[in-house]
Amino acid sequence: MIDEKLANNVFKPSAKGHLAIRPGKETDGRLKLMVKWCPAGLYREGDEGKVSVSLDGCLECGTCRVICGSDVLIWQYPDGGEGVQYRFG
Amino acid sequence: MEKFPVIVVGGGLAGLAAAYTLARSGIEVLIIERGDYAGAKNASGGRLYLEPVRSMLPDLWQGAVPLERKIVKEGMTLVGKEASLSIELTGELSGGSYSILRARFDRWLAEVVEEAGAMIMTKTLVTGLVKEGEQVTGVRVGDEVLHADWVIAADGVLSLMAEGISLHKPTPAYNMAVGVKEVIALEAEKIEERFQLDHGEGAARLFIGEVTAGKFGGGFLYTNRESVSLGIVMALEGIEDGNGFSIPKLLDNFKRRPEVEALIRGGKTVEYAAHLIPEGGKRGLLPLYAPGLLVVGDAAGLALNMGFTVRGMDYALASGCLAGRAIAQGEPARYPDLLRETFVLKDFTNYAAMRDFLSEQDLYTRYPQKMVDFFLDLYTIPPAGKDPVYTILRRHFPWREIWHLWRTGKKLRKT
Numbered sequence A: 001m002i003d004e005k006l007a008n009n010v011f012k013p014s015a016k017g018h019l020a021i022r023p024g025k026e027t028d029g030r031l032k033l034m035v036k037w038c039p040a041g042l043y044r045e046g047d048e049g050k051v052s053v054s055l056d057g058c059l060e061c062g063t064c065r066v067i068c069g070s071d072v073l074i075w076q077y078p079d080g081g082e083g084v085q086y087r088f089g
Numbered sequence B: 001m002e003k004f005p006v007i008v009v010g011g012g013l014a015g016l017a018a019a020y021t022l023a024r025s026g027i028e029v030l031i032i033e034r035g036d037y038a039g040a041k042n043a044s045g046g047r048l049y050l051e052p053v054r055s056m057l058p059d060l061w062q063g064a065v066p067l068e069r070k071i072v073k074e075g076m077t078l079v080g081k082e083a084s085l086s087i088e089l090t091g092e093l094s095g096g097s098y099s100i101l102r103a104r105f106d107r108w109l110a111e112v113v114e115e116a117g118a119m120i121m122t123k124t125l126v127t128g129l130v131k132e133g134e135q136v137t138g139v140r141v142g143d144e145v146l147h148a149d150w151v152i153a154a155d156g157v158l159s160l161m162a163e164g165i166s167l168h169k170p171t172p173a174y175n176m177a178v179g180v181k182e183v184i185a186l187e188a189e190k191i192e193e194r195f196q197l198d199h200g201e202g203a204a205r206l207f208i209g210e211v212t213a214g215k216f217g218g219g220f221l222y223t224n225r226e227s228v229s230l231g232i233v234m235a236l237e238g239i240e241d242g243n244g245f246s247i248p249k250l251l252d253n254f255k256r257r258p259e260v261e262a263l264i265r266g267g268k269t270v271e272y273a274a275h276l277i278p279e280g281g282k283r284g285l286l287p288l289y290a291p292g293l294l295v296v297g298d299a300a301g302l303a304l305n306m307g308f309t310v311r312g313m314d315y316a317l318a319s320g321c322l323a324g325r326a327i328a329q330g331e332p333a334r335y336p337d338l339l340r341e342t343f344v345l346k347d348f349t350n351y352a353a354m355r356d357f358l359s360e361q362d363l364y365t366r367y368p369q370k371m372v373d374f375f376l377d378l379y380t381i382p383p384a385g386k387d388p389v390y391t392i393l394r395r396h397f398p399w400r401e402i403w404h405l406w407r408t409g410k411k412l413r414k415t
Helices: A001-006 A031-036 A063-068 B013-023 B102-115 B160-164 B188-194 B247-256 B260-266 B312-330 B332-340 B345-352 B366-378 B389-396 B399-413
Strands: A019-021 A041-045 A051-053 A074-075 B003-009 B029-032 B047-049 B069-079 B086-088 B097-099 B119-121 B128-132 B135-141 B144-153 B176-187 B201-209 B217-223 B229-235 B268-277 B294-295
Touching: A001 B268, A019 A051, A031 A041, A031 A051, A031 A063, A063 A074, A063 B176, A063 B268, B003 B013, B003 B135, B013 B029, B013 B102, B013 B312, B047 B312, B069 B217, B069 B366, B086 B201, B086 B366, B097 B201, B102 B119, B128 B160, B144 B160, B144 B312, B160 B294, B176 B247, B201 B366, B217 B260, B229 B247, B229 B260, B247 B260, B260 B312, B260 B332, B294 B312, B312 B332, B312 B345, B332 B345, B366 B389, B366 B399
Parallel strands: B003 B029, B003 B144, B029 B119, B069 B201, B144 B294
Antiparallel strands: A019 A074, A041 A051, B047 B097, B069 B086, B069 B097, B128 B135, B135 B144, B176 B229, B176 B268, B201 B217, B217 B229
């Protein structure tokens, strides 16, 4: 459902990942909140409560940056001309 | 060493308004935007209140301004579990607001700003500010440093520029809300028929209650020329206590409610956007000024949930304009004063207590449901004979309920 929605957007590929979970922080409670709160549904909880994130379809909203903080996530904007490019906004 | 008089980080409304003002004063200004074009990274509900900023940005509003529709209908819908109650204001509305789509609007504004003499560099990410001592002296782009007499941080809600020089801490969740929105394409005639609008007129509607599963937030709908912007906003406050639905799921549930589905039927979703919104009110305002640096728009926390409407784009335009004006007048440090002297910080002061009031859980659960239940009961004609209106009223609003309402109302007095 969410994938169908995201398929409407224009995304330009990003050379390097612009966000990552810090090693050892995969089971942090704040990451688990993102499973529900990420607008693009990019966070998944897997085995042993470990959360992973996929970057395809990231809307760069920053909700995870605010919720998780820099001790859990490495977060920066994608490089110029990369990532989502809104046509309507 | 080449040096720009002014560098603006971010080609959104605040940054573009600053550049417009500066360029028209004959000051060279460079705007650096990370998107493919101005507006590519921007999203809003969105409605722009034009009257507060019309005179601040002279000569901008003649000609082909990409405003979508002039809002002539204001609606508020209390959403209960199985029914909803709407009120609508129509007639001679003087609110002076227009629906807009940011990718179109910002792109147009950027063209105007370029014509006025500013330079725009797109597809370029500023990774940080450069300081010499206490003075901000430029910006970092890749391995390069671009020097400037003044930098205007118009980099949006995350405000990474100012945060990067420790002008403020990372914004706490309490001061933020997340908005998600679908743009749903629909023919102009269908929009005008369904919302009972004349050609070019538009409607705005806010939804409160079940739409956010009883949490602080709400739904919104704005009609554009040939699309409808439909979405929900959720405060990040209270994120921890949640067996609630996921954000994408809440939006899907909202779309599927019969009172909404009927309005968007046959429409096709053409874009899905998400964006953070500063929602800390006056307490959420961030530092506006540091030597060499002026902070404008969302980057300064300049968005305000007034309860009955939300504003941000007019504050962005106004703060950008005033930052530009302060520099053009040779008194950049006066920028915060200029904000205080105009409607911008007056509004934040007048609505200083609103943020706490809006945390009141009952606004999203108890009251919408009570109102819906009362009207459901009122309009039900049972086989066995109808109770008097007063009996029905007291059934839903006994004294303890009135007492509760009164106490909530008292909190509103402080706002």
